[in-house]
Amino acid sequence: PNSELKRSPLHATRRRRCTHVISYLFLPRRLPALMDSGECSNSNPSASSPAAAGVWAKLVPADSAYPEVAVAEGDAVVCSLVAPAAGGEELAWCEIRRGGDASSATIRNLSSDAIIVDGRVIQQELVDIKPGSKIVPGPREEGHLVYTFDITAAKDHDKNNVKILLDIENAKCSICLNLWHDVVTVAPCFHNFCNGCFSEWLRRSSSKSRDKSQSAACPQCRTPVQSVGRNHFLHNIEEAILQAFSSLQRSDDEIALLESYASVKSNLVLGKQKNQSRKRPLPPASDESNDEFPCPQCGTEFAGFRCSPRAAHIQCNGCGGLMPARPNTSIQKCLGCDGSFCGAYWYSQGVNSSHCNLICNQETFRMISQHHISRLPDTLHGGNPYEKDITERCIQKSGKTLQAVISEWIAKFDNKELDRSRLQLNNVEAITSRTYLCK
Numbered sequence: 001p002n003s004e005l006k007r008s009p010l011h012a013t014r015r016r017r018c019t020h021v022i023s024y025l026f027l028p029r030r031l032p033a034l035m036d037s038g039e040c041s042n043s044n045p046s047a048s049s050p051a052a053a054g055v056w057a058k059l060v061p062a063d064s065a066y067p068e069v070a071v072a073e074g075d076a077v078v079c080s081l082v083a084p085a086a087g088g089e090e091l092a093w094c095e096i097r098r099g100g101d102a103s104s105a106t107i108r109n110l111s112s113d114a115i116i117v118d119g120r121v122i123q124q125e126l127v128d129i130k131p132g133s134k135i136v137p138g139p140r141e142e143g144h145l146v147y148t149f150d151i152t153a154a155k156d157h158d159k160n161n162v163k164i165l166l167d168i169e170n171a172k173c174s175i176c177l178n179l180w181h182d183v184v185t186v187a188p189c190f191h192n193f194c195n196g197c198f199s200e201w202l203r204r205s206s207s208k209s210r211d212k213s214q215s216a217a218c219p220q221c222r223t224p225v226q227s228v229g230r231n232h233f234l235h236n237i238e239e240a241i242l243q244a245f246s247s248l249q250r251s252d253d254e255i256a257l258l259e260s261y262a263s264v265k266s267n268l269v270l271g272k273q274k275n276q277s278r279k280r281p282l283p284p285a286s287d288e289s290n291d292e293f294p295c296p297q298c299g300t301e302f303a304g305f306r307c308s309p310r311a312a313h314i315q316c317n318g319c320g321g322l323m324p325a326r327p328n329t330s331i332q333k334c335l336g337c338d339g340s341f342c343g344a345y346w347y348s349q350g351v352n353s354s355h356c357n358l359i360c361n362q363e364t365f366r367m368i369s370q371h372h373i374s375r376l377p378d379t380l381h382g383g384n385p386y387e388k389d390i391t392e393r394c395i396q397k398s399g400k401t402l403q404a405v406i407s408e409w410i411a412k413f414d415n416k417e418l419d420r421s422r423l424q425l426n427n428v429e430a431i432t433s434r435t436y437l438c439k
Contacts, residue, residue, distance in 0.1 A: 057096065057105060059135065059147040066145065071096050077110065080137070093137050096129075096149075103151065105129050114139040168248070171234075171241060173197050174220045179248045180238045181255060184264045185231040189223040192234060196258030202228075203263075204386045217382030224382060229267035295322040296351050296359075303349040316342040318360040318438075334365065334438040335427040341365035341438050368413075369433040373406060 054073030061068065069078060076097045079090040093111040098104075108126045109115045116136035117127050129135070131150050138144040173180055175197035182195035193201075198219070205216040216225050242249055250258075298307045305324070307313075312325040314332060317339040323332065323346070331344040343360035346352070351359065381387035395405050410433050412418050420428045431437070 055152065056098065057149065057151045059096075060150055062146040062148070069147065073098075094135070099128060103130060105149070105151070107135065107149075111137070116141065166237065166241075168241060168245070171237065175201060178250065179241060180234065181250065181258050182262060183231050183234045183238055184228050185234070186218055186225045186228045188226055189218050189221050191218055191220045192231060193219065194258055195230065195264050196261035198228065199263040200261045201386075203261075205384050217384040217387075222382030222384065227267060228264055230264060295324060296346070297324055297349070298322075302351050305349070314340045316340055316360060318342065318364050321359060331365070331436050335431050335435055336425045336437045338426050339438060344436055363439075365436055365438050367434050367436055368410060368431075371437075371439075373402060375402065 055070045056073060057071040059069035059071070059078070071078070076095050077092045078094050078096065079092050091111070093109070094115065095108045095110055097106050099106055105128070106126050107117060107122075107129050109122050109124050114121050114123055115138060116122070116134075117129060118133050120127070121139060129149050133149040135147045135149060136144050137147070168179070171179055173183075173194045174191070175193055178194075180192060180194055183192050184195045184198055185192050186198070201219050202216050217223065218225050295307060295313055296302065297305060298311075300306070305326075307324050313322040314325045315322055318341050321342055323340075323342045326332065326345075329345065329348075331348060332342070333340055341360055341364055343362045344365045346359050347362045376388055376392060378385075378388075380391065395402055398405065400408075409418070413420075413431075414433050425431060
């Protein structure tokens with residue numbers, strides 16, 4: 001009788017705080033009236049609380065008299081409450097997890113019986129579902145409540161906000177070492193700086209440059225800068241960081257000084273890419289029929305070696321001439337740039353310019369320890385004269401000659417005391433002071 005059902009232990013379970021609705025599947029067939037009294041429980045009790053985090057989907061019952069079933073990130077198992085006479089027991093009947101994209105998911109049957117997904121009877125296999133999929137927690141629709149799967153619009157209460165994990169150290173200008181102010185981005189390396197800092201860097205670089213057509217170098221990586229522009233997206237991140245960490249806010253005087261330096265108002269083109277040469281390209285290295293770049297050892301024997309009729313050849317990146325490909329020698333290929341140079345090879349073979357005009361000077365390719373530098377090259381620091389001037393003054397203050405300082409650096413390089421990962425060299429771990437490198 002209904003009066004007895006109202007006082008039954010099963011009726012008392014309604015007072016439990018549960019997220020999910022009962023499935024008809026686990027209810028005894030002989031007690032259909034108990035369906036109104038049963039409830040469903042989540043496998044993780046904490047997920048039932050209003051503060052449960054990570055709810056991303058839900059099961060909507062066809063009968064609005066029953067509550068929706070929430071699916072959380074940390075608790076993908078949906079349970080039903082079985083109510084035998086001795087008391088309630090929770091049993092898992094399915095597991096729902098995110099799919100490969102934002103609009104898909106997967107469901108796995110965990111019950112001892114089959115379930116129906118979009119009209120298909122499922123045993124224990126994994127099945128893809130999408131918003132609108134119909135799920136029946138039993139082998140047939142009759143006597144079971146039908147659910148519709150749906151993905152919630154957003155994980156957070158404010159679906160217009162997106163949380164971004166950002167290390168504040170990556171939001172600092174490498175010139176002033178403070179948080180960006182009116183951030184600008186340079187191309188093609190995409191490093192970011194304060195507008196005022198980079199503008200002052202650009203002004204000083206231009207005033208000291210001998211070649212006015214040369215692009216300024218990026219202060220962080222020395223790559224020639226082709227363009228610079230204000231980055232409005234990062235400016236919003238800059239403001240959000242200041243709201244969260246007010247201690248990073250600069251003083252009014254600092255901000256006024258930076259803004260007085262700032263000269264980047266829109267996208268600026270600082271350098272133009274060189275036009276591709278219209279000269280005829282050099283022939284392939286394997287082209288034996290080309291007489292314009294002869295190999296001296298093809299017709300004459302030098303140092304006991306003469307090229308065979310079908311010998312492979314390498315084309316020199318310096319002069320364009322040919323030399324035989326001899327893998328056993330280490331004086332044909334530069335490990336620093338992977339280019340090929342013939343000067344050291346022909347010198348070892350006793351060949352000079354009197355034998356062939358297309359031969360590089362020996363100075364262009366030699367061991368690191370044999371290179372002699374009398375002054376800092378103009379290409380130092382990406383061609384930035386301001387940085388070059390600082391380096392020259394540092395060396396002068398040390399009281400040593402430039403060559404003595406370089407010799408010390410080479411010794412530290414051999415002893416692996418220098419950070420090789422920052423050197424712009426290929427095959428850097430294989431290079432020693434006795435390795436042949438081009439200029």
